[in-house]
Amino acid sequence: MDLHLDNILKDLQKDDIQAYLLTQFTNVEYISNYKPTSFAFCIIKDDPIIYASSMDMEIANKNSKIDVRKYESFEVMVRELKDDGIKDLAIEPTLPFSTYEKLENEFTISSKTYIDKQRMIKTPLEIDKITKATEIAQKSFLELDILNNTGAEKEIAFDLVRLMIGNGALKESFDTIVASGSSSSLPHAVPGDKQLMQPILVDWGAIFEGYCSDNTRTMVYTEAQQEIWDIVAEAHDKAIKAIKPGLKCSEIDKVARDIITDYGYGDKFIHSTGHSLGLDIHETPGFSLRDDTKIENGMVITVEPGIYLKGEFGVRLEDTVAINNKANVIGDLPLMID
Amino acid sequence: MDLHLDNILKDLQKDDIQAYLLTQFTNVEYISNYKPTSFAFCIIKDDPIIYASSMDMEIANKNSKIDVRKYESFEVMVRELKDDGIKDLAIEPTLPFSTYEKLENEFTISSKTYIDKQRMIKTPLEIDKITKATEIAQKSFLELDILNNTGAEKEIAFDLVRLMIGNGALKESFDTIVASGSSSSLPHAVPGDKQLMQPILVDWGAIFEGYCSDNTRTMVYTEAQQEIWDIVAEAHDKAIKAIKPGLKCSEIDKVARDIITDYGYGDKFIHSTGHSLGLDIHETPGFSLRDDTKIENGMVITVEPGIYLKGEFGVRLEDTVAINNKANVIGDLPLMID
Numbered sequence: 175m176d177l178h179l180d181n182i183l184k185d186l187q188k189d190d191i192q193a194y195l196l197t198q199f200t201n202v203e204y205i206s207n208y209k210p211t212s213f214a215f216c217i218i219k220d221d222p223i224i225y226a227s228s229m230d231m232e233i234a235n236k237n238s239k240i241d242v243r244k245y246e247s248f249e250v251m252v253r254e255l256k257d258d259g260i261k262d263l264a265i266e267p268t269l270p271f272s273t274y275e276k277l278e279n280e281f282t283i284s285s286k287t288y289i290d291k292q293r294m295i296k297t298p299l300e301i302d303k304i305t306k307a308t309e310i311a312q313k314s315f316l317e318l319d320i321l322n323n324t325g326a327e328k329e330i331a332f333d334l335v336r337l338m339i340g341n342g343a344l345k346e347s348f349d350t351i352v353a354s355g356s357s358s359s360l361p362h363a364v365p366g367d368k369q370l371m372q373p374i375l376v377d378w379g380a381i382f383e384g385y386c387s388d389n390t391r392t393m394v395y396t397e398a399q400q401e402i403w404d405i406v407a408e409a410h411d412k413a414i415k416a417i418k419p420g421l422k423c424s425e426i427d428k429v430a431r432d433i434i435t436d437y438g439y440g441d442k443f444i445h446s447t448g449h450s451l452g453l454d455i456h457e458t459p460g461f462s463l464r465d466d467t468k469i470e471n472g473m474v475i476t477v478e479p480g481i482y483l484k485g486e487f488g489v490r491l492e493d494t495v496a497i498n499n500k501a502n503v504i505g506d507l508p509l510m511i512d
Numbered sequence: 513m514d515l516h517l518d519n520i521l522k523d524l525q526k527d528d529i530q531a532y533l534l535t536q537f538t539n540v541e542y543i544s545n546y547k548p549t550s551f552a553f554c555i556i557k558d559d560p561i562i563y564a565s566s567m568d569m570e571i572a573n574k575n576s577k578i579d580v581r582k583y584e585s586f587e588v589m590v591r592e593l594k595d596d597g598i599k600d601l602a603i604e605p606t607l608p609f610s611t612y613e614k615l616e617n618e619f620t621i622s623s624k625t626y627i628d629k630q631r632m633i634k635t636p637l638e639i640d641k642i643t644k645a646t647e648i649a650q651k652s653f654l655e656l657d658i659l660n661n662t663g664a665e666k667e668i669a670f671d672l673v674r675l676m677i678g679n680g681a682l683k684e685s686f687d688t689i690v691a692s693g694s695s696s697s698l699p700h701a702v703p704g705d706k707q708l709m710q711p712i713l714v715d716w717g718a719i720f721e722g723y724c725s726d727n728t729r730t731m732v733y734t735e736a737q738q739e740i741w742d743i744v745a746e747a748h749d750k751a752i753k754a755i756k757p758g759l760k761c762s763e764i765d766k767v768a769r770d771i772i773t774d775y776g777y778g779d780k781f782i783h784s785t786g787h788s789l790g791l792d793i794h795e796t797p798g799f800s801l802r803d804d805t806k807i808e809n810g811m812v813i814t815v816e817p818g819i820y821l822k823g824e825f826g827v828r829l830e831d832t833v834a835i836n837n838k839a840n841v842i843g844d845l846p847l848m849i850d
Contacts, residue, residue, distance in 0.1 A: 229782045332677055344702075359570065360570055444567045
């Protein structure tokens with residue numbers, strides 16, 4: 175029996191629930207090794223089953239560790255589940271309302287985070303894949319030689335993706351950000367047609383065997399930019415050093431935020447300090463003011479403080495850490511690029 | 513008053529509902545011109561408001577036609593809406609269950625498709641953008657000169673994206689498919705490391721000013737492949753000719769499916785005949801057996817019959833049509849590439 179699946183079955187048994195419906199693509203992939211391309215209903219129960227679309231049958235049969243059945247209609251699926259004796263059905267918190275609405279009269283529904291909780295703790299194999307994704311992304315960044323690149327922001331972003339794919343990535347793990355000059359003050363800037371200005375902020379990652387990486391570097395040029403860079407680097411380093419199992423995620427956010435606030439830039443740090451990643455680029459828990467999840471070994475989380483001076487420039491520095499008694503930074507790309 | 517917003521307000525008034533919550537990024541973009549990058553709550557009411565995340569405030573203030581307020585917490589937002597006298601709240605069918613759960617004790621909730629229905633009918637400006645996206649994608653495909661390309665599937669897919677961006681696209685509208693040889697029997701194949709085999713199936717599209725394009729061409733080589741290609745081309749052409757306002761979408765699916773079935777390949781046509789597109793690559797309605805939506809002027813829908821011979825090869829041919837009394841194919845790329 176597969177470990178991931180086995181743990182979920184134990185959760186169900188403990189709560190006396192007969193079945194758990196998964197529809198989120200990466201949840202189905204996590205449990206079965208088959209990632210849907212259009213839609214799928216994966217039912218975790220004593221004899222788990224995936225209802226796959228006709229067009230996915232070939233790939234589902236090839237990749238899934240769980241039995242696959244062709245989806246005929248929602249009604250047929252509900253009837254088969256009821257015939258199987260299922261009365262209590264757990265759902266993902268992300269299930270669309272329209273699907274919930276069709277289920278609520280058929281089953282006793284409860285929203286459960288079994289799968290999110292399990293995905294919080296990565297296995298060594300998962301950490302290996304995130305590490306490989308990070309290595310591909312960092313190697314590609316160095317090959318990009320951005321300081322000598324004369325292309326426009328969007329061309330450079332594109333070159334970086336091309337390098338990552340050439341180095342073995344499936345694709346980028348999110349829309350690559352190359353933001354320079356005043357655009358760097360937008361945390362999620364879209365690369366533009368302009369040639370690089372200063373400073374240069376790059377936020378990028380690769381996907382390797384389904385798993386994401388995530389890094390940010392900012393290259394600064396003036397004294398004013400360097401001053402901000404130094405504050406962000408201090409927040410980055412001290413937050414990473416502060417991480418240890420048993421602390422709350424919010425306490426790590428506070429470490430980074432307090433440093434930036436002490437320098438007078440608290441209101442310019444306009445996002446949380448980090449997020450978990452894995453099959454998705456944003457997973458739980460996160461280093462945020464509101465997240466009181468306890469840090470545990472096996473979590474893989476980004477640390478990415480930033481200061482954004484609207485109309486002027488922004489600086490963000492991001493590494494991804496794997497937690498094993500302390501926070502181990504994944505990859506070896508220096509913070510300072512020169 | 514903006515037309516899109518005005519129509520939704522009329523829908524609300526008709527149903528005696530005070531407010532409509534939008535969270536889907538492209539729905540928020542459709543109404544406000546601001547596309548969230550992390551999350552946003554857009555409340556359509558007499559004085560509409562968008563609660564944006566701190567990190568989106570700069571871009572939201574720049575792009576949004578609707579007033580923007582900084583999101584503090586879910587509780588604050590709910591309180592402000594109640595202070596505003598809101599008791600009945602409409603939601604999108606796609607709203608995640610966890611958000612619904614937090615709202616259901618505060619408001620009388622009803623799931624409404626106002627926005628999906630309005631997005632079904634494109635304005636001339638929207639059709640112009642889809643047309644431009646299609647032109648960029650088709651021009652790039654011709655520049656790719658695929659029949660003389662010696663790269664691996666994934667390299668060719670990447671070259672096509674690079675060309676689209678060079679020609680003015682923001683990015684690809686979905687993961688570009690270059691599938692050759694037996695991989696072409698997977699409708700959603702992932703481009704591989706192998707050099708091109710025969711036949712070659714390419715399914716690709718561009719995004720221009722937020723709007724998607726979608727085309728598929730299959731280049732065949734043997735008599736057996738040509739025979740299948742001819743059947744798919746006949747289904748493609750006759751389905752397009754059959755489209756007219758007033759018919760049901762399912763009737764168009766039937767035209768294509770009947771032709772393929774008459775040739776004995778009904779069970780090898782494993783998806784529906786088409787889907788609408790716009791800000792999203794998959795919108796409603798679709799040319800599917802189960803969709804009885806009446807065809808109307810202003811709809812923009814793909815027609816993409818296919819035959820998939822597992823382990824051998826597949827053929828799909830796809831164009832996007834804009835409906836104005838009849839179906840007008842967008843773009844002028846021939847079905848037969850040589």
